[in-house]
Amino acid sequence: MAKILLVEDNEMNRDMLSRRLAKRGHEVVMALDGAEGVTLARTCKPDLILMDMSLPVMDGYEAARNIKANPATQAVPVIALTAHAMSSDRERAMAAGCDDYDTKPIELSRLLEKIDRQLDKKKTSSLLSG
């Protein structure tokens, strides 16, 4: 199971998702804003990041750009969690460097598939790079 960094400012959203992920064996670390998310991405070395895109202090787009620009964290997959299902929001998330996206309300089975896919990709990439 993986260490997942959840960057989400809404307390109930954090509570709901962290409990459901923990129930499935993942270790969940939480950040409340984009700036904290960037810091914890560096210090906690998560296997994957779930990033809400509407965040205070630093939004999810900026946080994703920061994480992907840093050699120490760029390999960590980032899945954007968008409240809006509009294609422009998805495009913006991918342009910021996110590896995938999901829309709220979170359908857990769908999100878990995306998490597994990203973790497999990361593992394969690590094996190939030696």
Place this chain on the structure above:
Amino acid sequence: MMTAENFRKLKHELRTPVNHILGYGELVREAANDAGEETMVAVAEHVQQGGRLLAKLLEEGLLPGDEEMDARLEGLSQKLRPVIQQILSAATPSPEPTGFSHHAADLQKICRAARELDALLAAKALTNE
């Protein structure tokens, strides 16, 4: 006519408590299912049904660039508020079934989200008067 930015904010404001109702409904259903609490599973499923209906009504009722958004909001509010009351009723069963106390905190969050949505709709109605 409502600006695109204000429309996005409105949609986000209204969807957030609906997402909470759905998410906590799922948490209660899973936990009750694991514990074999059939009545509590049924309670959670009623809550989730209400949550899905709210989400559907919001999706259908909130279309961007709508020049008659104020009138549509009032119509939408009239459809949403009875569903909110149904969710509140489902989340506060009487008498309390077996296992209710294990889920009380999450059911309270569902009620809080439902009341928050109701208050938002009431506030929108007031500003449109």
